Amino acid sequence: MTAMGSGRPLGALGRALALAGAAALLSAAGASPARADAAGEAAASAMLDDVAGHEARLRVFLQAMPKGGDLHNHLGGSVYAEDFLEAAAAQGLCADAEIGRIVPPPCPREREVAVMAVEDPFAYARLVDAISTRGFQKGIGPALVSGHSQFFSSFAKFGPAYRGEEARWLAEAYASAGRNNLVYLELMYNPGGLARTMAAGPAEAIDAAGLAASYAREIAAVTPLLDETMAEVTRLDAEARKRLRCGTAAADPGCGVTVRYLYSAMRGMAPALAWRSMIAGFALAHRDPRFVGVNIVMPEDDPVALRDYDLHMAMFRFLEAKYPEVKVTMHAGELALGLVPPRALEDHIAKAVASGARRIGHGVDIAYETAAPETLARMAREGIGVEINLTSNAVILGVEGGTHPIQLYRAMGVPVMLSTDDEGVLRSDMTNEHVRAVMQQGLRYPDLKQMARDSLEYAFAPGPSLWRDRGMTAFVPACAAGLASAACRAFLAGSEKAAVQARLEINFDRFERSLDRFRGVQGAKGT
Known part of the structure; x- marks a missing residue:
């Protein structure tokens, strides 16, 4: 079969x-x-x-209202700060001296997260603001830090509370999908052992001409890790479902959501490390049907990501030829005028489409691309959908209302679907994305219903x-x-x-x- x-x-x-x-x-x-x-x-x-x-x-x-699938959801970013802090308190973790991040002990008693939670609610609130975009979205310090910087810096600030609690975060992601009446979730999730091994290798120089020789070496190192990785995913998923009481009369609605995973390659790292993460993703998706595709993540405006964009596209083309059954979606065009020089807005989406992407994540800068009409026509013709993240684009890029290209995509016949991106860090959920779509984009019930259907039609199930x-x-x-x-x-x-x-x-x-x-x-x- x-x-x-x-x-x-x-x-x-x-x-x-x-x-x-x-x-x-x-x-x-x-x-x-x-x-x-x-x-x-x-x-x-x-x-x-x-x-x-x-x-x-x-x-x-x-x-x-019923919703289809969330196709753009990062596991780490899906967790709310309060949940990270609850885990941090249970692990005996601390806040740093600036009350700006979670750090390992020891620390003075007043900076223990467990103590702050019950004795210093104002310091606790500062920590919530620091490891999410809550404060930025409520107007706290917007002149001092951009939404872009606040968002991307949040991940390093809650890192110690994330590790070792993956089953809990999986359960939270499943539960949120069920609470928001989704039937399907594609979750960006890199199993810890494989991800750590791929990031630990040497960062030797690599270029497009050397991909074949490098692949032969790297795949030999990746293949022995796959069985252990699949067993890890099985164990963590079972623990997550146990948390949700799946299979019992008190089962959480999240138990009924069909969940599949996307492996994330890392574009902001040295070329060899980005390549190694990409190989890991393709190899795992080839072996494990729960991983239905590969993505590429990290800030697209990162200097390394901008420098190596064409090299990353060459890497995708190489691996797609090796693994033609593995689907690809790419973060592309998560850029805005002013964030980067205009020349950086000219062609990222077009290059992603030309390099095999079957969906585009964000696609915000399409109106600035040199060949925008041709790219939009191709996406419409070939059914290459766009994962629309309204809250994320507003907070991180300052793009919303008429500046947002969702109506441009729809007018050109490109399939679009709403998604959450990082609902925990962004203090949102899938229903809030629908509220934004109605109130800020003027969409109505038939539009939302069509996007729900499109989210499943263009899912990688x-x-x-x-x-x-x-x-x-x-x-x-x-x-x-x-x-x-x-x-x-x-x-x-x-x-x-x-x-x-x-x-x-x-x-x-x-x-x-x-x-x-x-x-x-x-x-x-x-x-």
Whole structure:
């Protein structure tokens, strides 16, 4: 058996994964319609229009609205500062003398995180602000530090509290996805042992001409680590699900979210280290069906990342030829005028697309690219989607409202999907991204529904789509008579992608049939 659309053998683990999501779907399908009910969708659309100008009412409606997948979510950045500080207190960690980061002991008693939490709430609040963007977003010190610097510097400040607690952070990520009514999550996650080994090697010089020889050496070092890494992922996922009480009557909603992982290559490191991290990601995704693709992360405006951008694209092209079944999404165009010189805005997205990216993360600077019309046309033609991160772009880049390119992408027919990026550091969640989309971008219910569907259509989950065509006008013939038909049930059992898509359609149907619960929230035409 192979993962449909991937060309690689699934094996026992892959078969179990492919069928797990379908099992939950098939037990819940009931008498679901062959296609969404037009009257229910119209009623939901009218209700959102009524509450669109009132953020609190809108939040209640959007919290309950079904959502598809979060395709751009960094595990480390998904954790809220308070959770890191709770872990830090339990580990006996401290704040530094400036109350600006978490550090190992020893320290004076008043700087122990556990003591600060109960005896000095103002110092504790300073620490929350320091290891997130909360203070910046509330206007504390914006003249002294940019959102960009505050955001990216946060990760080093909470590092000691992150290590050793990965199962807890996985559980938090799953729970947030369930709380926000998602059915699928692609989580950027680098298992610790493999990531540490790849970062510990020598930083010898490397260029595009030397990739083949270097790969032969590096893959020999990576391959023996893969079985241990897969076992680590299995163990941590099991611990995370135990935390969420999965399989019990008190299971957290996060237990029902289908979770897959993306491995992150590191663009802000010396070329050999970036290359080593990329090889690790491709090799792991080739072996483990839970890792559905590879990304590249770290600040795109970092001097090393800017210097080596073309080299990184060459690395991707080399590895894509070696591992054609491994999907690629790239952070590209996470730049803004003023953050970097104009020449740095000219072509990053175009180069990522030309180098095999099947999705683009952020894509904020597209309007500044020299070949923007051609790149947008290609993305629309080839179905290369954009992971839109509204809160992240506003806080880190200062790009929002009409400056944000989401409407440009949509106007050009490029698939777009909302995502969270680093919801913990950014003090956001998926529902808040939808609130921003309505209030700041003027999107309405049909737009949000289409983006939810697109998030699953362009997810890297294996298998054929539930939809007959990219226009999503009808289900595939096997499901034309309804999701509960015998033919459709058999089809869904063989495709993880179609199974999560069917689950979303069932959720939309249920939501649109239960709008009476929002009548009080709706008020008198949203006034």
